[in-house]
Amino acid sequence: MTEAEAKRMLEIPAELWEECPGCHQLLYGRELERSLRVCSKCGHHFRLSVWQRVNFTVDEGSFEEWDADMPLYDPLSFPEYQEKLEAARTKTGVNEAVLTGAARIGGIATGLGIMDLAFIGGSMGFVVGEKVARLFERCALLHLPVVIFCASGGARMQESLVSLMQMPKTAAAARKLREARCLYVSVLTDPTYGGVTASFAFLGDIILAEPCASMGFAGPRVVEVTKMRMPPEVQTAEFQYQHGMIDMIVPRQQLHETLEVILRWATEHTSEASPHQEGQP
């Protein structure tokens, strides 16, 4: 820390500082926001809330939420689950572990899904699967591309088979989008695991990831309790990229621009009729 930085630190109230989990430096909150919550010292990408992700990703004021009123669901009457769901809803202020809706990115209309880690680890149960399936179905009908920011511990244990069946359900709905000839971009963020990776997360036509995001088939807790040998470098975006599973690792500051180019490439001819189709018999 330089002398000037130290001096400034003294002048700013403690609650406005945040410690970087990557390098343990203290970062000034407002600057951290300006850098899209990426550490200016080490490049660590802070995990985002869904609304931070909305703000950093879409054109200002363009987000319109879908299926915001879907009720909670406890299909197995699993012990202590209903309470857990209600507590998560109170804590996060969102209705389940994924936020879905329509937005514009660089002026291009797109369907958007953002998973919420704060809601029971971003795990996928019936409601998450339903909102994701509806996102695909609605966009297939409206002929919109879809961008989903994945972040999930995996399938939601408390819904067991019902959560498992969200995997084929979302995979099938993503297929509907493809049949409608619309693009699906999956963005893997820290962390993405289990039933989400083995369904819609890895079905993107284009798959992006944020740097150093952890990801894999077996979730960290499963690795832990089964005492499986898993070298730490394996379950990372970089490993998946090296093995051809991901198209690009994109730092957060470049994400908006990258998405805009990809979406423009995918939609230009459908938003404005292509010249060779117009006026020809």
Add this chain to the structure above:
Amino acid sequence: MSYPADHLEQVWQHVALSRHEQRPYTLDYVQAIFEHFVELHGDRRYGDDGAMVAGLGFLEGQPVAIVGHQKGRSLAERQRRNFGMARPEGYRKALRVMRLAANLGRPIISFIDTPGADCVADAESRGISEAIAVNQQEMFGLPVPIVVVVIGEGGSGGAIGIGVGDRVFMMENSYYSVIAPESCAAILWRDPNLKKEAAVALKLSPEDALALGVIDGIIPEPPGGAHTAPAEAARHVKQTLLTALAELSAVPPDVLVQARYEKFRWMSSPAGMREEWAAVLDNLAKRR
């Protein structure tokens, strides 16, 4: 959570029997049920996975394709079969054979028996998640009947990777779950000794799966379990397959594929939700 002791034991009995080492495995059923089985090997990309078998055969003279997880009994055989934990190349081999079947109009029979897919570094490096995800997605497009039978362990993503079917059955002593009960207990309650409680809470028994609408029926086993009279167990499986295929063969391919979508789309959904959503989509379509 407190469950009656006899219920805990009864459900755990299912789990124990589903893992019984003398229990018939996929190839045992294949030998007993189909004529002229020809096993096919390799995914044409990387290798051949012993934990997944795929091939062609005849069911009472009707040509069908067969895919399924395979476990081993001797130590060497268990290792060769990777304890029934299929790798990416296993799922890709299964998909290759299922696509072949679809192209020639042959129904597909899928046998599930896995504690879970292989998830070690090697499997990660070849895209185990992608392989399972793609299989599910592609199975929705195959215009031939698909009948799935959980014969032993229905272990999570590893199971659903070949588990998308027009009819899904479970054997009486099989289980089907998003996670092994031991792991669930350790993760959720930090106590692996609560495995029986987890097994009950997870509702992994065939009766529960049927009540949840995840499966279409339960195939009876001889008293004491399938291993006590494998030929009898196989007869029950064969009868179920014949009945299901007779029904499904009468369905036009496009109707079949659409019904498969609807089946999984609305599986275990709250009452009224399907109709509500259909109305929303109708309105959207009209406005366009």
